[in-house]
Amino acid sequence: MVWGQERPVPVKFTGTRGELGGMLLRGYVLLIPTIGLYRFWLTTWKRRFYWSNTEIDGDPLEYTGNAIQLLLGFLMALAVFVPLYGLFFYLSTQSSEAAVIGYAGVGVLLWFLMGYAIYRARDFRLSRTLWRGIRCDQGGSAWNYAFRRFFWSLLVLVTAGLAYPFMAGNLWSYRYRHSWYGDRQFGFTGSWKQLAGPFYLSYVAIVLLGAGGLGLSWVTGAMPTVGVPRPGGVLVMLVAAALIGLVLLYYQSRELSRMFSAVRLGQAALSVHVRARGLLGRYMLFGLALVGSYIVLAIGGVVVVGALASDAFAGGEFDPAVFMQHLQGSFAVLVAIIFGYLLLLAAFSLMAELFLGLGYWKLVAQGASITGLDSLGDVRARGEDTRLGGEGLADALNVGAY
Amino acid sequence: MGIAARYHDGLTAAVHAVDLDHAAGTLVVRAGDGAELARWPTGDLFAVPSRKHELRLGANGLPAGARVVVTGRENVGRVLATLPVLTEKRRQQTGREIRIAVTATVALAAVIVAYLYGVPLLAGRIAGLVPPAWERSLGETVARQMEASLGDSGGLVACDPDPDSLANRAIARFGAAVLEGSGSPFELDITVVKSDIPNAFALPGGRVFFFSALLDQAETPDEFAGVLAHEVGHVAHRHGMEQLISTAGTGALIGFILGDMTGISVAAGLGATIIDARFSRDAERQADSFAAHAAERMDFNPAGLADLINRVGADDDFARALALLSTHPLTEDRKAALEVLSQQRPTGLEPPFTAAEWSAIRAMCGAPGKIKRK
Structure with a gap:
């Protein structure tokens, strides 16, 4: 056993982009006849894809949740949202001062609830994750987590972001210290100390870049009080913004690497190495794919419109009057608008999932390795988690990831 | 059958490399040395969703995490051919989900129509x-x-x-x-x-x-x-x-x-x-x-x-x-x-x-x- 302790086992990812793409396209088509309800099945299939293709030491993860649980969870979340919606409605009929105060109050409440939703969603996913026949789980209290996140975020706001490493360290630690694999509790060796270096370095860099960029572009005339901005000044601003983006990616890669690498499970230790250029590559690919798919859609749209209303383009010029006559049937216009909108939306979410979602998962999985796996052989299963539909609020608040 | 598989008993996180046999309506799971680890009645078997060319089996009445995992297109094909009950149960499960999805959709459509006219x-x-x-x-x-x-x-x-x-x-x-x-x-x-x-x-x-x-x-x-x-x-x-x-x-x-x-x-x-x-x-x-x-x-x-x-x-x-x-x-x-x-x-x-x-x-x-x- 002793020799096994030091053997690092790499995490493997076996899924392909084509497989996920096919599944998503099928799901998008099915969303139409089901008036959007298929989204619960689509999410479930997506998770099965990610989980079942993530292989640790020869055994893949298994996602045991199903779509019905997500559907029920959403219905439960409605119970929270319908009264809130009623409150919104009532506020909208009040005098403007009362409405502004009321909206602000509801906004703060939503921000607080988001923390609760995030934690419950993580609980739902972990308790439906199986590896080697043993289920993961999450303890702790979602309200506790929501309070922590809420007050830390206030502190971050008050200190102009300087308190962020403390918040991140605290929340990462809370999440992992309350996670379980069977009867074995996860541990977390990280803290703000691992984040402080990269964070304050990035902070200073961003402040300098921001101030420098603004100052330089002011001098070169990007923001004249009258007239049009000069291209030279705008270029300076764009370069500064791009550099700030790079700094953010650098910090994100450091936070991911250091925090994931602090995760322990008994004697087993996770180590993750994510590079900033890996993250940058994902975003570049996503941008290219999005532009490419929109060009294809635009060409397709022109071809379809050209075929349907060819005489509007007679003589090489576009004649709106003739074109409008083609659209006499109001219903046809409506269908065209909705269909076009859905296509744009589908292309965006498809590319986001294929290049950002899958890309991020693969980056973390392929950068991960685990030492001391052999020590997990005697982990025992715990009782069933009978709670169902825990993720509804996250779905309704749009905070659910993967 | 004599098909190689991995077996998790759902009680501990141990991995067993096993051989599968099918005899008299029972799936027999044997360790490498021939010792019998488990007998699963085929009527209780079900397949859970998994990645391509992998078959994950569970069984009713056993710990929820108990699994027999068969990998490789050929092996999966052989198990499915021997145990038609798996395909049948999967079809039933799909049918159930489709019925739920259709019911929910009809209910939502009814809500929309009631809304439009009501x-x-x-x-x-x-x-x-x-x-x-x-x-x-x-x-x-x-x-x-x-x-x-x-x-x-x-x-x-x-x-x-x-x-x-x-x-x-x-x-x-x-x-x-x-x-x-x-x-x-x-x-x-x-x-x-x-x-x-x-x-x-x-x-x-x-x-x-x-x-x-x-x-x-x-x-x-x-x-x-x-x-x-x-x-x-x-x-x-x-x-x-x-x-x-x-x-x-x-x-x-x-x-x-x-x-x-x-x-x-x-x-x-x-x-x-x-x-x-x-x-x-x-x-x-x-x-x-x-x-x-x-x-x-x-x-x-x-x-x-x-x-x-x-x-x-x-x-x-x-x-x-x-x-x-x-x-x-x-x-x-x-x-x-x-x-x-x-x-x-x-x-x-x-x-x-x-x-x-x-x-x-x-x-x-x-x-x-x-x-x-x-």
């Missing part, structure tokens, strides 16, 4: 429950917000602030006569205000604003009376309140369909526009028909209201193409409907305004085009 009725009922005092204070809030947004052009300034002038008395008398018999809890407050936007509208709670630019465009008393009666119709039917309620309901419904209860998405906006525009068009038709019924008690031709609207902004091809998104019916359709409604008007009625009153109304905002602006 909410105009329901919103009317709910609006009837709203205390008139609340609706009046809501109208005041809206008026204040409107004044604030029109701040540049000086807000809503009445052309003739004297309520006892000949013109204002004539307008108030006409409004009261139109509203009479409708059982409305509100008192009308009709104001002609200076503005170069040709428009007229009714706020919740009984306040009606008529913009001077629209009055300038009116050529006959019929047109002015028609538009005013139409706006009074909105007050009588409490359309402002109804619309507010139905808009809120639409937002909630669209949010439910798209799963985005925060309702910020563009699709939600578009969907809500289409549905709300439909309610709004219904309300316009209702107000038109209210005006036509008022014209059965006083001598004015309600079709004049369509003439005035047409003069201000005729339907173009664009409006026709986007009619489903518009909050108003097409003017030509309204005119046709009003002409049908005004065919049975009795004869020998009093005109709404005397000649002196009409010229006073025409003159109350000064000569056309001479509105002072700052």
Whole structure:
């Protein structure tokens, strides 16, 4: 056993982009006849894809949740949202001062609830994750987590972001210290100390870049009080913004690497190495794919419109009057608008999932390795988690990831 | 069978490399040295979803995590051929999920249809429950917000602030006569205000604003009376309140369909526009028909209201193409409907305004085009 302790086992990812793409396209088509309800099945299939293709030491993860649980969870979340919606409605009929105060109050409440939703969603996913026949789980209290996140975020706001490493360290630690694999509790060796270096370095860099960029572009005339901005000044601003983006990616890669690498499970230790250029590559690919798919859609749209209303383009010029006559049937216009909108939306979410979602998962999985796996052989299963539909609020608040 | 597999007993995280055998309706799991680890009756077996070329089996009555995992296309094929019960159970499971999805979809479709046809009725009922005092204070809030947004052009300034002038008395008398018999809890407050936007509208709670630019465009008393009666119709039917309620309901419904209860998405906006525009068009038709019924008690031709609207902004091809998104019916359709409604008007009625009153109304905002602006 002793020799096994030091053997690092790499995490493997076996899924392909084509497989996920096919599944998503099928799901998008099915969303139409089901008036959007298929989204619960689509999410479930997506998770099965990610989980079942993530292989640790020869055994893949298994996602045991199903779509019905997500559907029920959403219905439960409605119970929270319908009264809130009623409150919104009532506020909208009040005098403007009362409405502004009321909206602000509801906004703060939503921000607080988001923390609760995030934690419950993580609980739902972990308790439906199986590896080697043993289920993961999450303890702790979602309200506790929501309070922590809420007050830390206030502190971050008050200190102009300087308190962020403390918040991140605290929340990462809370999440992992309350996670379980069977009867074995996860541990977390990280803290703000691992984040402080990269964070304050990035902070200073961003402040300098921001101030420098603004100052330089002011001098070169990007923001004249009258007239049009000069291209030279705008270029300076764009370069500064791009550099700030790079700094953010650098910090994100450091936070991911250091925090994931602090995760322990008994004697087993996770180590993750994510590079900033890996993250940058994902975003570049996503941008290219999005532009490419929109060009294809635009060409397709022109071809379809050209075929349907060819005489509007007679003589090489576009004649709106003739074109409008083609659209006499109001219903046809409506269908065209909705269909076009859905296509744009589908292309965006498809590319986001294929290049950002899958890309991020693969980056973390392929950068991960685990030492001391052999020590997990005697982990025992715990009782069933009978709670169902825990993720509804996250779905309704749009905070659910993967 | 003798197929290589991995086995997890669901109790500990140990991995066993095993051989599978199938004998007498039982799946036998044997370790490498031949020792028997488990016997699973095939009737209890089920396959859980997994990646390509991998078959994960569980069994009822065992720990939930107990699994036999077979990998490789050939091995998976052999197990599935030997145990047809797996394919059969998977088909049953798929059938169950499809039935649930179809049921949920039908239920949602029913909610949508009920909403489309029910909410105009329901919103009317709910609006009837709203205390008139609340609706009046809501109208005041809206008026204040409107004044604030029109701040540049000086807000809503009445052309003739004297309520006892000949013109204002004539307008108030006409409004009261139109509203009479409708059982409305509100008192009308009709104001002609200076503005170069040709428009007229009714706020919740009984306040009606008529913009001077629209009055300038009116050529006959019929047109002015028609538009005013139409706006009074909105007050009588409490359309402002109804619309507010139905808009809120639409937002909630669209949010439910798209799963985005925060309702910020563009699709939600578009969907809500289409549905709300439909309610709004219904309300316009209702107000038109209210005006036509008022014209059965006083001598004015309600079709004049369509003439005035047409003069201000005729339907173009664009409006026709986007009619489903518009909050108003097409003017030509309204005119046709009003002409049908005004065919049975009795004869020998009093005109709404005397000649002196009409010229006073025409003159109350000064000569056309001479509105002072700052």
